[in-house]
Amino acid sequence: MLDIDRILNxxxxxxxKYIIIGGTAAILQGSAHLTMDLDICYARDRENLASLVRAxxxxxPYLRGAPRDLPFIFDAKTLENGLNFTLSTDVGDxxxxxxxxxxxxxxxxxxxxxxxxxxxxxxxxxxxxxxxKTKSLLARPKDTLxxxxxxxxxxxxxxxxx
Amino acid sequence: MDTYQSEEQDAVQKAREEGIDITLLYENLRRRPxxxxxxxxxxxxxxxxxxxxxxxxSLNVRxx
Numbered sequence: 001m002l003d004i005d006r007i008l009n010x011x012x013x014x015x016x017k018y019i020i021i022g023g024t025a026a027i028l029q030g031s032a033h034l035t036m037d038l039d040i041c042y043a044r045d046r047e048n049l050a051s052l053v054r055a056x057x058x059x060x061p062y063l064r065g066a067p068r069d070l071p072f073i074f075d076a077k078t079l080e081n082g083l084n085f086t087l088s089t090d091v092g093d094x095x096x097x098x099x100x101x102x103x104x105x106x107x108x109x110x111x112x113x114x115x116x117x118x119x120x121x122x123x124x125x126x127x128x129x130x131x132x133k134t135k136s137l138l139a140r141p142k143d144t145l146x147x148x149x150x151x152x153x154x155x156x157x158x159x160x161x162x
Numbered sequence: 163m164d165t166y167q168s169e170e171q172d173a174v175q176k177a178r179e180e181g182i183d184i185t186l187l188y189e190n191l192r193r194r195p196x197x198x199x200x201x202x203x204x205x206x207x208x209x210x211x212x213x214x215x216x217x218x219x220s221l222n223v224r225x226x
Contacts, residue, residue: 001210004199005199006201026198027198028199030187030188031190109184117195118196119199149182149187152174152178154173156191162189
């Protein structure tokens with residue numbers, strides 16, 4: 001099962017530059033949808049890639065859906081040579097996203113993020129505006145389903161004080 | 163009703179018409195982010211339990 005607090009703990013401990021996006025960001029913004037994984041957008045500078053590898057390596061990450069005997073080395077070079085990685089780990093499924101569709105890389109996504117306190121950590125989370133932007137452009141059936149809810153949440157947050 | 167109120171009602175009304183439970187969203191917004199994650203984890207645990215039960219054959223569902 002997805003162990004979010006443990007994952008956040010190691011990411012913070014290793015000072016990884018990341019932004020929570022996708023379904024978990026939607027939940028953090030008030031959505032009633034369920035998701036089974038944690039999507040994060042990560043900064044692709046060398047220092048951050050090394051930090052990310054140090055943080056997640058103890059959880060034995062491997063490519064989700066790939067045969068267990070398929071060679072996969074989770075290191076900075078692998079991350080540098082790719083962009084988006086869908087991983088299974090001992091603490092749940094984690095997607096590492098280098099570029100968010102319709103928004104861009106870590107620096108671009110940061111502009112559509114806000115800081116939320118989760119388990120005592122101050123984490124960057126994609127805003128409702130950012131979620132709506134990327135999901136409108138993706139326009140997959142699952143995105144269309146959640147868009148109406150996100151728009152309602154945005155209006156409710158603008159209208160009422162929580 | 164001014165345009166802003168009209169727009170607000172449109173988005174929420176549309177969601178309601180599409181079957182979204184607005185009361186759930188309202189309650190979620192009242193919670194702190196950590197509470198939202200904790201709530202979500204409880205659901206994940208429940209779903210995980212169901213999956214395990216189905217795998218073990220201990221979940222019997224009868225359809226009428």
